[in-house]
Amino acid sequence: MIAETRPAPRANMSLALRAWNIRRKALLMAEVQGQGYIGQALGVADVLAASYFHALDYRPEDPEWEGRDRFYLSIGHYAIALYAALMEAGILPEEELATYGMDDSRMPMSGMASYTPGMEITGGSLGHGLGIAVGAALGLKRKGNPALVYNLMSDGELGEGSTWEAVMSATQWQLDNLICLVDFNNQQADGPTRDALAVGAEAPKWDAFGWHAQTVDGNDLDALVAALDAARGLTDAKPRVIICNTTMCKGVDFLEARDSNHFVRVEADEWARALDVLEEGKPQ
Template identity: 55%
Template sequence: MSQLTHDRPPAAAAPLEDRVERVAAAAYRMRHYALNMGEVQGQGYVGQALGSADIMAAVYADQLRFKPDEPEWEGRDRFLLSTGHYAIGHYAALAEAGIVPVDELDTYGSDDSRLPMSGMASYTPGMEISGGSLGHGLGVAVGIALGLRFQGSDARVFNFLSDGELDEGSTWEAAMGAHHHQLGNLTAMVDINALQADGKTDTVLRTEPLTEKWEAFGWFTQRVDGNDPEQLVRAFSNASEQASTTGHPSMILCDTLVGRGVPLLENREKAHFMRIDESEWQICRDQLTAGFEAATHEGTARS
């Protein structure tokens, strides 16, 4: 399985079709990594990892500036995982990026592992902040983006949030702060999978219409199918084109499906924290491979 090895994002240099293929292939491998990690524990936030794989692949395979062998390189772009329980998906991205060894994924959630079930910056290379209680990530992202500007750095900050996290008032305070300080070096994305621990998002606290709200808060806002690599690549490109040291922060709202790519899990109830039978893991991998190969064949036939 190939891995990313760049310290500059390839977005400006490669044709759109190549970039989309790169992201789709990375997301496919990341989903496999997530399933393999989930099997170690027999359960976990596997559905979120599968659903958000395309988003994280678009960031790491197409946008983020980093050095795999130097995770704390001063010139790196920062990716902040606001939702600590999505760590399994982030570890898959870090493995694809070459920052975490693929073999180390087998230690996921184990004693003395660098890959705990909730993201911890003190343990994991490439993990910028520790996750836990929701609602803190965007505030930290605002502070980092402002600090980078004061340092004269051209590094960008990418912040991953969930739709349930938009229930938190601190998120909206940070949104106002980003606009107030004109943090054009900040791009945030929201995984809108319509599900949270206590039920469907719109029954816990209705936050729509999200596009209009983020625009009203002064953000350059786009809404896309978060499981469509081409839409994601285009959206991140649009955000990159208007990124600057001073300007509008960017928001990409991503509608996704929990368990995406594995039909067995896409329709499973109580999908926030999945318990998957021992006999089902290989079925999940087979379904993932079959779906990816079918999509790849269809794309080849069209071209």
Template identity: 75%
Template sequence: MTAVSPQSRSNLSLAQRAHNIRHHALRMGEVQGQGYVGQALGVADVLAVSYFHALNTRPHDPEWEGRDRFLLSIGHYAIALYAALIEAGVLPEAEIETYGMDDSRLPMSGMASYTPGMEITGGSLGHGLGIGVGMALGLRRKGGGQFVYNLMSDGELGEGSTWEAAMGAAHHKLSNLICIVDFNDQQADGPSTETLSAEPVADKWRAFGWHSQRVDGNDLDALVAAFDAARAHDGPEPRVIVADTRMCRGVPFLEAREMTHFVRVEPEEWGRALAVLEEGAPR
């Protein structure tokens, strides 16, 4: 795929953005021969809508004070966020070739001190939403009108700190906080719903005092509507979007694998995966 400047990509559709995010992630996976590509492929539509529809940012000034904040609670999803930041023009596409290497700005687990556009160092599950609560409180007191988005995994629904933060957000009426739950029903030990079920998820968030929606996380139109509804909701509640996604979305032979939390891709399969993705590219 020929590198294209962010300026020349300004008219791309959300479907094209999501496709490019998947492409960047697969290329990074190929560099290291490994990576959490299943999550990146699955959450690409969420990231496309976040960065190219919902977020108020300045790609060439990632520390702009007036920006919306996007927190990656799940540090092992870093490959997905890097792909979105590359597509947004925050990071140069050439850095794909450095993924996971010594002194790279793209370490395999995300670290805010390394990477422009990465707001927090995630990793230990269940921390992101608590950080988001504090950040949303601080920004509200400053009066700038920014939103804080926190992307978390369904596995984090099993962490007590997540629900403590959820109660705190509702108590403080943080209407500038939007949590996105990537519900792919896959953890290292198997399906999330079998490891420790959080169902009924949308109702549970509602019971904790949140404005709650659940949508198909690989349906761009549904995601756009959900993000718009979350931002436009006129109540004082914090907002959550539970996005049901499919691991390895866009590469059917990887989607079909039973275990996709850390999908095994053989050396000769990276090229095949990229070719299959390109066959389904939006035109």
């Protein structure tokens, strides 16, 4: 559903520019601490832009509005990316950017719902977000609330048994108000995801469990918009998943080229360079 309650400021801004702004804000926040999960933030920026500025129904001035679509961040260490999106959406003030990770900040390095407006759940330990989303989606259905629940999770969480329990539960309850977004960047702390438990094509697994499954290039905004529209427009009484193949550190080529980007080591002089590279690729 696309409602008129979506934020009005800068309404004509392209999704490409929204995604660019999210990347830039994430870089600026990571520079404050000199570290952070910047690889994930740069990689998932397009998914967040398409979600917040094409699909989600919310009111920036009222983050607790009962009719809002819920966006759950299962992967708590991606908080820096969500903070950037929440700033871009007008839910968090950009003036707080410099407080990222500081004592008494509303933006701790790992996302916590009790601290941050727009942060719906405290993400991590990994593998729990989808189960929470299933409960929320079921609760909304029983209340007659037409809002949708989006759950952003990582490819590493596909190796968690609790994820697949949630997958089965969502099918059992015919949760057609649940859309799961999987950031598949093929990197985990211990190495490539494909070398762990996520072997083979993902969509057929979800399809076998009774979900409507799509796989897209998670850095292609047109593909993301089409996939979100298909998921929201589906009339079948089943949950939906979009597997988003993303590139870590997308938009900053010298960081993209590094072998391991799960936790990027960025030297003090490289932050300015990263911002310069990003600026060169700024969309019109």
